[in-house]
Structure formats: C-alpha cells, structure tokens
Amino acid sequence: MKYLFGPVNSRRLGLSQGVDLLPSGICNFNCIYCEVNRPKKLTLERQEYFPSKEIIAEIDTIFSDKTSAEAIDVFTITASGEPTLHTGIGTIIRSIKKKTEKAVTVLTNGGLLHLKEVRQDLAEADIVVPSLDTALSKSFQKINRPASGTDLEKIIRGIAEFRQEFIGKLWLEILFVQGVNDHPEDICELKKAIARIQPDKIQLNTVARPPFEAFARPISQAKLDVIAEKIGGPVEIIASFIKKDGETQQNIGQSEIIELLKRRPATEADICESLRTTAAETQKLVAQLAKEQKIVTTKHASKNYWTINTKE
Numbered sequence: 001m002k003y004l005f006g007p008v009n010s011r012r013l014g015l016s017q018g019v020d021l022l023p024s025g026i027c028n029f030n031c032i033y034c035e036v037n038r039p040k041k042l043t044l045e046r047q048e049y050f051p052s053k054e055i056i057a058e059i060d061t062i063f064s065d066k067t068s069a070e071a072i073d074v075f076t077i078t079a080s081g082e083p084t085l086h087t088g089i090g091t092i093i094r095s096i097k098k099k100t101e102k103a104v105t106v107l108t109n110g111g112l113l114h115l116k117e118v119r120q121d122l123a124e125a126d127i128v129v130p131s132l133d134t135a136l137s138k139s140f141q142k143i144n145r146p147a148s149g150t151d152l153e154k155i156i157r158g159i160a161e162f163r164q165e166f167i168g169k170l171w172l173e174i175l176f177v178q179g180v181n182d183h184p185e186d187i188c189e190l191k192k193a194i195a196r197i198q199p200d201k202i203q204l205n206t207v208a209r210p211p212f213e214a215f216a217r218p219i220s221q222a223k224l225d226v227i228a229e230k231i232g233g234p235v236e237i238i239a240s241f242i243k244k245d246g247e248t249q250q251n252i253g254q255s256e257i258i259e260l261l262k263r264r265p266a267t268e269a270d271i272c273e274s275l276r277t278t279a280a281e282t283q284k285l286v287a288q289l290a291k292e293q294k295i296v297t298t299k300h301a302s303k304n305y306w307t308i309n310t311k312e
C-alpha cells in the first residue's frame with residue numbers, strides 16, 4: 001500500500017485507518033518536535049502531490065473487505081507533512097463519506113485554514129484537529145519555523161473562521177516544548193486565542209517521541225497539569241492510548257513495522273498497541289529487523305524508540 005497505513009490504535013481516535021496524502025517531508029512548517037526524521041521541503045504551494053484517483057482507488061480496497069471496513073473506527077487524513085497542501089483533499093474526504101458512515105478526521109497544522117478553498121475542502125470531515133502551539137510570533141518562529149510569508153495572526157483568524165463555518169468537531173492541539181512555548185506569556189496569549197477560536201476540545205501534548213531536533217525536550221506531566229488548569233475549559237492531556245480489549249492481530253510481518261516506523265518512532269509497547277500484536281511477536285520481528293540493520297534504537301525520555309536506519 002502506498003497511501004494507506006495501519007489501521008493503528010490512535011491515542012485519541014480509536015482504531016484509525018491512516019491515509020497519507022504527501023511525499024514525506026513536504027510541509028509549510030518545520031517544527032522542532034517533528035517526528036518525520038528528515039529535512040523538510042518548505043512550501044506554501046498547494047498541489048496534487050499524488051494523484052487523487054490513485055489515493056481513492058487504494059481507499060476503496062478497504063471497502064471491498066467488509067470485515068476490515070467495519071472494524072475501523074475512523075479514517076484519519078494525515079501526511080508525513082501537511083495534508084491540506086494536497087489540492088485533492090476535499091475530493092478524497094467526500095469520496096470516503098459517500099461510502100461509509102465512519103468518521104473522517106483530518107490532522108492539520110492549521111497553517112492554511114485562512115484559505116477559503118481549504119476550509120471548503122475540510123467541510124465534510126467529522127473532526128478536524130488543527131495545531132496551535134503558540135499565539136506569540138517569537139515562539140512561533142522558534143517552535144514551528146514556518147515557510148517564509150506565514151503570518152501567525154492570519155492562521156489564528158483562519159482557525160477561528162473555520163470554527164464558525166464547520167459543523168463537525170474542532171479539537172485544538174497544543175504541543176509544548178520545554179523552554180520554548182511554555183512561558184507564562186505563551187499561556188496567556190494562547191488563552192486569548194482559544195477564546196477567539198472556541199474549540200470543542202483543547203488537547204495538550206508534549207514531545208512524546210524522538211523529535212527531529214534533539215534539543216526539543218518534553219515538559220513534565222506536572223507542568224502539563226498546571227498549564228491545563230490555567231487554560232481551563234474543555235481541556236485534556238493526551239497521555240495514553242485508547243485500549244480495546246481482545247483485539248490482538250497475530251499476523252503481522254516486518255513490513256507492517258517498517259511502515260509504522262517510517263511515519264514515527266515507536267517503542268516496542270507502541271508497536272504492540274498500534275499494530276495490535278503480542279509482545280513476543282513484536283520482539284521477534286524487531287530483533288530480526290535490528291539484525292538486518294533495517295532499524296535502530298534511540299533513547300528519548302528514558303524510553304527506547306525504534307526508528308528506520310537511514311544509514312543503511
């Protein structure tokens with residue numbers, strides 16, 4: 001599969017069938033905490049980066065297998081970059097919605113929601129999760145390192161405008177990096193931006209997996225708790241996976257693990273959770289892949305993460 005990955009157990013969404021719309025690393029931001037372990041090609045240009053028809057044809061293979069289609073909780077449109085840069089995103093969402101009642105979620109950095117055509121493209125999604133890590137320009141430049149010509153005020157206005165027009169759920173994600181966007185001034189400005197946007201949920205996160213930039217460090221659970229209290233409202237801390245009992249899939253191979261690790265680093269526990277496999281099966285496959293030097297470990301926040309061996 002070129003455009004589909006998973007299904008994986010997502011922390012927020014349940015069993016999620018991922019749809020990846022862009023070649024890895026094409027983005028309008030270059031976040032210091034990004035899990036895509038390669039330099040970004042920064043752009044603001046929307047294009048049909050992969051043929052929409054090919055993406056839709058691959059999604060349709062899921063609907064041809066009724067059991068698999070029914071097991072999925074949600075289709076998640078994402079990318080190893082920014083999915084709203086793909087001009088076919090609206091067509092792809094509408095195509096899924098015509099064939100299923102399952103939810104469609106879009107994960108976006110929110111940077112293009114000031115464009116009317118992007119807001120229209122996302123109109124038929126069920127849940128849109130834009131990021132807004134800071135409402136202060138100086139912190140925005142440090143944490144998100146956007147493409148030149150990006151204006152933070154325009155982004156906040158775009159998300160607020162989308163909120164007004166969109167009938168689905170809007171969950172705002174804020175990711176905190178130690179010493180970068182966790183100052184009292186950041187929280188104060190974020191509160192003002194949240195009041196303008198009025199999201200259904202505010203989801204607080206921190207650097208949970210090895211980031212592209214090693215200097216991007218997580219903040220503590222205690223600090224997240226304090227920030228959550230200061231922000232108030234429908235706030236939640238994203239902390240653990242949603243578990244579904246009895247869902248263990250034994251028949252995975254090396255390729256499923258490689259596909260997962262291409263998108264993000266993962267601990268063995270993450271692999272078990274995401275691919276619904278057993279610890280023993282995961283350990284066996286991970287050991288084979290490590291022996292063949294296809295994957296390597298890296299330590300982050302006292303945990304061992306597996307990533308693709310880019311030097312192979």
Ligand code: SF4
Nearest residue numbers: 027029031034081109
């Ligand atoms: S975290 Fe998302 S928005 Fe930021 S650079 Fe990576 S892909 Fe782009």
